[in-house]
Amino acid sequence: MAFGGYPPPEHLLGDLGMEAELTTAETAWVRTRATPFVAAADGAVRAGVLATLVDIVGGAIAARVLHPDWMATADLTVQRVGPVLGPFVEARGSVLRRGRTTLVIEALVVAVHEDGRTVEVDGRPADPVAWASMTFAVLPARDPAPKVTMPAGLPSRWAFSGGGLQVPIHDTVGIEVVDGAAGHVSVPVRPYLHNSFGAVQGGVIGMLVEAAGAEALGAAYGGVGSDVVVTDLQIAYLALGRIGPVVSSARVLEPGADGRGSAVVELRDAGADDRLMTVANVVAVPAATLVGTTA
Amino acid sequence: MSTVRPDAPAEPDVDNERRRHVSDYFRLERWELPSDDAGQPAGVRGRAPVDDHTRGPGGGLRTGGLLTNLDSLGGFTSGLAVLPQWIVTTSLLATVSELRHVGPLGFRVDVVRRGRSSVVTAIDVVDEGAGARHVAAATLTCAVLDPGSMALAFERPVVVPMPPPQSDPVGPEAFFSIEPGAGPVTRLLLDDRLRNPWGILHGGAVAMLADEAACRAACAVPGTTGPNGVAAADAVLHYLRPVKVGPVEARCTVLGTAAGRTVVRVAIHDVGSDDRMTNLGTMTVLAV
Numbered sequence: 001m002a003f004g005g006y007p008p009p010e011h012l013l014g015d016l017g018m019e020a021e022l023t024t025a026e027t028a029w030v031r032t033r034a035t036p037f038v039a040a041a042d043g044a045v046r047a048g049v050l051a052t053l054v055d056i057v058g059g060a061i062a063a064r065v066l067h068p069d070w071m072a073t074a075d076l077t078v079q080r081v082g083p084v085l086g087p088f089v090e091a092r093g094s095v096l097r098r099g100r101t102t103l104v105i106e107a108l109v110v111a112v113h114e115d116g117r118t119v120e121v122d123g124r125p126a127d128p129v130a131w132a133s134m135t136f137a138v139l140p141a142r143d144p145a146p147k148v149t150m151p152a153g154l155p156s157r158w159a160f161s162g163g164g165l166q167v168p169i170h171d172t173v174g175i176e177v178v179d180g181a182a183g184h185v186s187v188p189v190r191p192y193l194h195n196s197f198g199a200v201q202g203g204v205i206g207m208l209v210e211a212a213g214a215e216a217l218g219a220a221y222g223g224v225g226s227d228v229v230v231t232d233l234q235i236a237y238l239a240l241g242r243i244g245p246v247v248s249s250a251r252v253l254e255p256g257a258d259g260r261g262s263a264v265v266e267l268r269d270a271g272a273d274d275r276l277m278t279v280a281n282v283v284a285v286p287a288a289t290l291v292g293t294t295a
Numbered sequence: 296m297s298t299v300r301p302d303a304p305a306e307p308d309v310d311n312e313r314r315r316h317v318s319d320y321f322r323l324e325r326w327e328l329p330s331d332d333a334g335q336p337a338g339v340r341g342r343a344p345v346d347d348h349t350r351g352p353g354g355g356l357r358t359g360g361l362l363t364n365l366d367s368l369g370g371f372t373s374g375l376a377v378l379p380q381w382i383v384t385t386s387l388l389a390t391v392s393e394l395r396h397v398g399p400l401g402f403r404v405d406v407v408r409r410g411r412s413s414v415v416t417a418i419d420v421v422d423e424g425a426g427a428r429h430v431a432a433a434t435l436t437c438a439v440l441d442p443g444s445m446a447l448a449f450e451r452p453v454v455v456p457m458p459p460p461q462s463d464p465v466g467p468e469a470f471f472s473i474e475p476g477a478g479p480v481t482r483l484l485l486d487d488r489l490r491n492p493w494g495i496l497h498g499g500a501v502a503m504l505a506d507e508a509a510c511r512a513a514c515a516v517p518g519t520t521g522p523n524g525v526a527a528a529d530a531v532l533h534y535l536r537p538v539k540v541g542p543v544e545a546r547c548t549v550l551g552t553a554a555g556r557t558v559v560r561v562a563i564h565d566v567g568s569d570d571r572m573t574n575l576g577t578m579t580v581l582a583v
Contacts, residue, residue: 074413075386075436077531079577081551081558096575097535101412101438102385104533106575127551131560131577133533135386135436137413231556232529232579234388236415236434238408253392254428256528258555258581262392264419264432279407279417281390281432283529283579289554 006196007160012204014162015172016049018056021157022064026095030057031112034086037165037172040229041287044084045129047230048210049169050091050109051078052203054132057093058105059202062136065098067150071136073202073237074102080231082127085111085119089129100138107132173204175211180225183216183250183265189241199240205267205278206233208248213263213282216250220261221286228261229290232283243271250282260285316488317497318367320470321349321360324457325368325402327375338405339372342423342457345398348464353394353526353583355422357467359506361431362530363499364402365389365418369435370498372404373414374447381447382414382437384498387532389433394526394583397424412439445492471503478515479548481508485541485567496538501563501574505532508545509559509578516549519557521582528556532576540567555582 007013016038020030030053032038038049055076062071093107109130111119119126165172173193178184187193187200187208195201200208210233214225221227247270253262260283267278323343330337343356343364351357366384373382401423408415413436420431468475472484481504483489489500506527513519548560556579563574 075388075434077388077577079531079550079558079579082553096533096572104535104575131550131558133531133575135533137410232390234390234434234529234531236388236407236417236436238415251429251432253390253432254422254430256392256394256581260392260554260556260581262390262432262529264417276407279415279434281388281434281529283390285554285556 008191010192011162012173012192012201013056013160015165016052016160017162017164019159020056020060021155022060023155025154026061026065027093028057028060029090029092030060031088031090031116034084034089035165037167038169041226042229042290044080045089046169046210047078047080047233048207050080050130050132051076051206051233053089053091053109054078054093054107054134055202057091057107058134058136061093061095061105062103064150065095065103066138068141070139070141071103072139074135074137075237076132076134076202076206076235078130078132078206078233080130082129084129085126088112088114090116091132103136103138105134170207170211173207175208177215180215181219183212183248183263185212185215186245186247189244189246197240199242200246202237205237206235208246208267209233209235209265209278209280209282212248212250212265214284216252216263217261217284220252220255227287228284229287230282230284234281236279238279239275239277241267241269241277243269245270246277259289317363317499319458321364322346322458322460323364323367324455325371326454327452329452334378336372336375336406338403339368341368341402341404342399345396345400346460346464348466351526352524355394355396356398356400357506358391358527358530359467359503361391361420362387362389362502362506365433365435366498366502368402368404369416369418370437372406372416373437375453376406376409376414377439379442379447380439381442381445383440383493384435384534385438386436386534387433387502387530389431389530391431391528393428393430394528394581396422396430399423401427413437414439467503468507471500473504473507477511479512479546481511481545483543485538485543493537496543498534501534501538502530502532504543504545504563505530505561505576505578508547509561509580512547512549512559513557513580516552516557519552519582523583525580526583527578528581529579530576532574534574536571536573538565538573540565542566556580
């Protein structure tokens with residue numbers, strides 16, 4: 001599938017080394033390697049990276065289903081539900097509902113081998129790594145020459161190739177922690193992080209939300225962001241982040257008795273009159289409660 | 296100007312308190328803030344007590360009840376934002392950080408995006424009886440609809456007072472006609488009082504069914520319960536299609552358990568409407 005030159009040669013999606021396949025008219029998978037550079041404090045793949053994975057699988061399905069119309073992500077949720085055994089994680093997406101104005105997609109993230117075989121534990125498929133959902137707003141086609149060329153046949157496989165990650169993902173993205181307790185992080189907008197609209201890619205939004213929520217919740221626990229592991233992201237996309245820097249703020253909710261914590265994160269485009277881009281709920285648990293549950 | 300509450304029952308049924316409408320069951324009051332922007336709500340605020348019969352094993356308002364209030368308030372606010380059109384809920388994303396509530400709960404609802412075809416509201420929930428602790432947050436997305444022949448006229452700013460206490464209250468399972476049971480499938484009978492003005496199952500009833508079903512499914516997994524059992528907390532609910540006929544089945548799959556939290560996938564089907572899937576989401580169930 002060709003996305004009209006997207007992503008460019010130097011791009012985060014290329015460095016994540018994602019492979020993808022449209023398996024049927026309404027299903028697809030996207031796979032990436034579970035390396036230490038994309039891992040959270042418990043050793044498992046970060047929720048923000050999983051958000052990137054499912055955003056791509058959802059986008060691939062949506063582009064196919066909605067063609068020649070286009071789409072924008074309206075909301076995205078990710079819940080980590082089990083350990084990541086690796087060596088790869090694969091998001092498997094399918095259509096739940098195709099309406100006139102929206103498309104809803106579900107994805108299950110599982111641990112797989114490089115050839116796509118599901119990792120087994122005790123002779124049975126391992127528990128899922130995460131569950132995810134996405135709602136896409138349908139954008140009616142206005143250009144008579146569609147920007148996406150659909151493959152003639154299925155299945156159709158492609159890869160985003162790049163140089164690979166050389167440093168942890170948040171450093172690669174360029175996330176700067178300005179005030180951890182306030183959940184204030186900042187990232188410049190640059191082509192490396194763009195989506196097909198020239199704004200910050202939806203999965204990168206997930207990484208920013210994860211970082212802001214973790215910093216605020218880590219501080220609320222008396223530590224730092226790396227002391228907690230974000231398990232849940234519930235993201236509502238309100239507007240594109242085109243200019244930047246994208247800056248965040250967070251409000252921490254009352255912590256529950258079970259040790260888990262929640263925060264509300266807002267992202268704004270500082271270069272566009274602080275326009276509100278995103279509102280998200282973030283759930284995290286102390287890393288110590290999860291260490292040992294991951295291989 | 297006549298006022299028709301969009302969440303009022305199509306055929307009022309108030310002769311028996313046990314049969315109160317969904318929006319009255321949790322005794323939610325709501326009021327619109329005065330606005331300088333003609334027609335656009337500056338925000339809506341709400342308050343609901345935590346009556347004993349609505350408390351769950353976590354000690355506070357059952358999450359299904361909290362989600363019902365979120366759906367009612369977010370939908371109401373979104374509807375005001377798009378008058379003379381109206382709305383239907385398409386997704387509800389909520390985190391409930393604290394399950395113990397003193398009550399009453401206070402709700403702050405703000406429109407964070409108003410588009411041509413959808414409206415998004417952000418909702419914060421505080422426990423007013425416990426120093427206004429911030430106990431939950433949500434975003435609700437609604438699709439904009441043509442209301443057809445439904446009359447939608449309001450005295451602005453809108454004020455809906457708190458319904459009175461029930462003299463002979465019943466628990467949520469009985470009120471929402473959720474059949475007793477255990478395990479991965481839970482069934483709800485679609486009584487007329489559970490329908491919204493469009494004639495479809497109220498979004499809050501969907502949430503309560505998801506709560507109950509997820510908790511039953513989690514309980515079936517060894518090692519997931521605490522001294523007081525289990526309670527639902529965070530929720531993702533996609534409203535895919537209307538529930539029109541019933542009965543309604545919530546079919547659950549336990550996706551995983553870690554650190555005392557069990558994530559349950561809940562697929563809701565309208566059995567009488569070709570068994571089509573109407574809602575999908577997850578509930579996070581905690582040992583309490």
